[in-house]
Amino acid sequence: MIIDRAFALKIAFGVLLFACGAMLSAVLDNYYLQVGTTLAMLCSLCWAWNIVGGYMGYPALCMISFFGIGAYAGGIAQAAGVPETLAWFVAAGVGLLFALLLGVPLLRLKGHYFAVGTIASVEVLREVANNWDQLTGGAIGLNLPIHAGSPDEVGRYFYLAMLGLAFIAFLVTAIVDRTQFGFGLRCIRQNEQAASMVGINVFKYKVGAFVLTGVLGAATGAIYASMVAFIEPKDAFNIIMTIEIPVMVMLGGMGTIFGPLIGGVSYVILKEFVWAYFINWHSGLLGLIVVTVIYFLPVGVLGLTWRDIFRKFGASKSTRPVTSDIARSAS
Amino acid sequence: MTKATTPVLELKSVSRLFEGIHAVDNVSLKLYAGEIVGLIGPNGAGKTTLVNLISGFLSVSSGDVIFDGESITRKKPHVIAQNGIARTFQIVQPFARMTVLENVMAGAIYAGHRGMVQARDKAIECLEFTKLAHLKDMPASELALANRKRLELAKSLAMNPRLLMLDEVNAGLNSSEIDEAIQMIRSIAATGITIVVIEHLMRVVTALAERTVVLHHGAVASEGPTEEVMRDPKVIEAYLGNKFAQRFAETSGVPVARPA
Structure with missing residues (x-):
């Protein structure tokens, strides 16, 4: 694990941010706690997705499969009398098994085929949840025991729980970023053949990343289920969310530690703004934003360097080293 | 011999x-x-x-x-x-978005069985041997052909x-x-x-x-x-x-x- 000053500062900044977030819970009213919980939830999902989608570069569109599996696993466990916190761990375990089950066949695919395979998993799972009445309650939904306490206490409790999970996702990302596991994922993103030739067990690494993403996603789903105390298939396996999460990470910067946070927060702000001012057009405008992000900012905000920005806005005063072009034409 | x-x-x-x-x-x-x-x-x-x-x-x-x-x-x-067993590719295959140093580290970590820090030391050693040390922080994609070939060599060497x-x-x-x-x-x-x-x-x-x-x-x-x-x-x-x-x-x- 290489720890340099920049990395230490990033971690310190992250810890500070989460500490502030936790302390804010004492003063925020219920509405802002709700907003904060949603933000923390989206950021956990973004950090989870970032491992497979960002570091490894696989276009996984199954984030909501993990989320929904976790929501149902936790929900069913709780409905059967398992204590809430234990149910979250059960859900994480189910998420692990499910990621293995889904990952082992799907990770043999690449590119578009992988994307289609993963998005299909969302549809399949929603249909299963819709039709397996005895287990999931079917389309009517599943009621969970309601967390005891006043609305304020409950709001604060789930805010802190979600924030805690987001913090875990952040730490996992930081560790992945700096260890040979994450380094291997970055190699795989760029060239799988070359990665195996330097001795990386490509398949094992890919499954490992998928499992990490799955566990974090399922845990998020389980906490969400406990919070809303009622889940139904179209809510737990929401196809729009499975697209939105990758867009958020792209917006922030794929394969970076803070990209998911920046992307998640700015996407939510953008979305709220569009909702508030363009209620009739919001779907179209959000679609436009998605396309714009993918087209103009594929590296995300954090992927930009100052050099890129200067190059874009001051082409004549470009600092780009001309030597490389000359060298290229000469060789 | x-x-x-x-x-x-x-x-x-x-x-x-x-x-x-x-x-x-x-x-x-x-x-x-x-x-x-x-x-x-x-x-x-x-x-x-x-x-x-x-x-x-x-x-x-x-x-x-x-x-x-x-x-x-x-x-x-x-x-x-x-x-x-290490090999180089006829058509060089660097990790284009990594730096030269990181490319060589990849060889040192997995096949060379080293931790990240030792891998970095080994990689620098290999870069010095192949006379690429001065380019270590450059993205591999910006190297000229001769240096890309050397990078392949350095990466293979790092694999021990x-x-x-x-x-x-x-x-x-x-x-x-x-x-x-x-x-x-x-x-x-x-x-x-x-x-x-x-x-x-x-x-x-x-x-x-x-x-x-x-x-x-x-x-x-x-x-x-x-x-x-x-x-x-x-x-x-x-x-x-x-x-x-x-x-x-x-x-x-x-x-x-x-x-x-």
Whole structure:
């Protein structure tokens, strides 16, 4: 694990941010706690997705499969009398098994085929949840025991729980970023053949990343289920969310530690703004934003360097080293 | 050069079929520690296929590959790499969005079995050896061709290989760059690493390889000390051509048997 000053500062900044977030819970009213919980939830999902989608570069569109599996696993466990916190761990375990089950066949695919395979998993799972009445309650939904306490206490409790999970996702990302596991994922993103030739067990690494993403996603789903105390298939396996999460990470910067946070927060702000001012057009405008992000900012905000920005806005005063072009034409 | 009695790598009647065509046909070879072996042959002779078979990137149709007394015939590429076989690619394959240093570290971490910090030290050492240390923070995609070839070499070296297969590392380099590369390859071999040089540049083969294997239509057409192989009428006919043979004879002063 290489720890340099920049990395230490990033971690310190992250810890500070989460500490502030936790302390804010004492003063925020219920509405802002709700907003904060949603933000923390989206950021956990973004950090989870970032491992497979960002570091490894696989276009996984199954984030909501993990989320929904976790929501149902936790929900069913709780409905059967398992204590809430234990149910979250059960859900994480189910998420692990499910990621293995889904990952082992799907990770043999690449590119578009992988994307289609993963998005299909969302549809399949929603249909299963819709039709397996005895287990999931079917389309009517599943009621969970309601967390005891006043609305304020409950709001604060789930805010802190979600924030805690987001913090875990952040730490996992930081560790992945700096260890040979994450380094291997970055190699795989760029060239799988070359990665195996330097001795990386490509398949094992890919499954490992998928499992990490799955566990974090399922845990998020389980906490969400406990919070809303009622889940139904179209809510737990929401196809729009499975697209939105990758867009958020792209917006922030794929394969970076803070990209998911920046992307998640700015996407939510953008979305709220569009909702508030363009209620009739919001779907179209959000679609436009998605396309714009993918087209103009594929590296995300954090992927930009100052050099890129200067190059874009001051082409004549470009600092780009001309030597490389000359060298290229000469060789 | 002292040669151990047991070979580092042994191929036993290795064949590979592509839809009924023998890309590699019943090849048997032995490579010993610290030697440099040339592998030559016309385009499509199966040189790169042979490298792909040894490195596990293609599976062997029949026959056995034995490395260090252990069969690696059915092993996965990453296991073979970890066991100590490194290769470079004819078309260089850097991790384009990583820096030069990170590229070499990748070799040191997984096959070299090092932690991140030791890997960085090893990578810098390898970069100094290949004279790339001053470019260590540059993205690999911005390197010129000669340096990309060197990067491949540095990455393979960082893997701590016992056997290194160089697939046309000199193609596209200019004369002085080739001279430097030859020096570099020699000093690698001096550390006891067995090297297979796949080349179309006969100048490189004659300068480096004590022993040369000629592949033609997937099969070994000739094998032996480089000087003798170069004079083999079969080799001249299949690959070198009469003009080269004449020039080689003039420079080495030994008459050449003309193919009938």
